[in-house]
Amino acid sequence: MPERDRGLSVASLSVRFGGIAALEGVDLVVDPGEIVGLVGPNGAGKTTLINCAGGQLVQSSGSVSLGGESLDGLPPFRRARRGVARTFQRIAVFPELTVREHLFIAARARRRSGARWSELVDRGRPDTDESDEIAATLELVGLADRADAAVATLPLGACRLVELGRALIGRPTVVLADEPSSGLDARERATLATVLRTLPAQGIGVLLVEHDLPLVSLVCDRVVVLHLGRVIAEGPFQAVMADPAVRRAYLGQVA
Ligand SMILES: Nc1ncnc2c1ncn2[C@@H]1O[C@H](COP(=O)(O)OP(=O)(O)O)[C@@H](O)[C@H]1O
Numbered sequence: 001m002p003e004r005d006r007g008l009s010v011a012s013l014s015v016r017f018g019g020i021a022a023l024e025g026v027d028l029v030v031d032p033g034e035i036v037g038l039v040g041p042n043g044a045g046k047t048t049l050i051n052c053a054g055g056q057l058v059q060s061s062g063s064v065s066l067g068g069e070s071l072d073g074l075p076p077f078r079r080a081r082r083g084v085a086r087t088f089q090r091i092a093v094f095p096e097l098t099v100r101e102h103l104f105i106a107a108r109a110r111r112r113s114g115a116r117w118s119e120l121v122d123r124g125r126p127d128t129d130e131s132d133e134i135a136a137t138l139e140l141v142g143l144a145d146r147a148d149a150a151v152a153t154l155p156l157g158a159c160r161l162v163e164l165g166r167a168l169i170g171r172p173t174v175v176l177a178d179e180p181s182s183g184l185d186a187r188e189r190a191t192l193a194t195v196l197r198t199l200p201a202q203g204i205g206v207l208l209v210e211h212d213l214p215l216v217s218l219v220c221d222r223v224v225v226l227h228l229g230r231v232i233a234e235g236p237f238q239a240v241m242a243d244p245a246v247r248r249a250y251l252g253q254v255a
């Protein structure tokens with residue numbers, strides 16, 4: 001695949017926090033329409049990698065690009081406009097706003113150049129394009145019947161889908177999802193898996209950070225394992241999980 005057609009590319013990424021190397025020379029690619037699982041024990045550097053890709057954190061060295069163009073130095077909202085969206089490990093929603101309002105704000109923020117908060121919320125109603133996009137996204141994440149419910153009234157699983165829906169507004173090239181199944185019950189996980197599996201057909205790539213390995217095995221095309229800031233294995237789920245280095249890394253966490 002030529003570089004310009006590729007999705008997210010992380011090259012030789014290193015991050016140091018004082019004396020700790022949270023990431024060390026990490027390479028990773030997520031192509032459009034591909035779901036890549038990023039797994040590894042606690043403290044492996046998964047959130048740090050997502051933060052560097054999303055622009056919430058500046059790496060110590062290495063680079064992040066999308067479609068062959070560097071994202072380095074761009075703030076999160078500019079990366080979002082280029083096609084990199086994300087969700088957060090700790091849910092970040094506004095309790096009083098409805099599902100539809102969350103998507104409206106996201107749609108407007110993605111399109112308007114003056115991204116001041118007042119311009120986003122002070123105004124009015126979605127235009128036709130925004131309404132269409134909101135309706136399509138509500139369908140996509142299965143929240144059409146709860147569109148006008150305040151998020152505070154929804155169970156956690158639905159809140160996570162609101163976050164995912166917000167990330168999907170504008171049809172990003174890649175979504176960075178940081179533990180989207182955390183706190184969900186079995187039914188909510190199944191819904192999440194169903195939604196994730198619809199994304200590749202729309203050309204959306206996903207970098208899925210997840211502790212729930214059955215979910216990873218169900219939805220991911222490929223898995224990358226991080227341990228102590230380095231990639232220790234990558235490939236199809238079964239092969240990677242059978243790798244002795246991966247088994248040792250996970251055992252180390254339990255011991
Ligand atoms: N802001 C920070 N300051 C100092 N150390 C940090 C910071 N964020 C993460 N770390 C450290 O970097 C390492 C990787 O953390 P993180 O990316 O959160 O791991 P994961 O998401 O895989 O559990 C850990 O050792 C963690 O303690």
Ligand SMILES: [Mg+2]
Pocket residue numbers: 046047048089
């Ligand atoms: Mg994390």
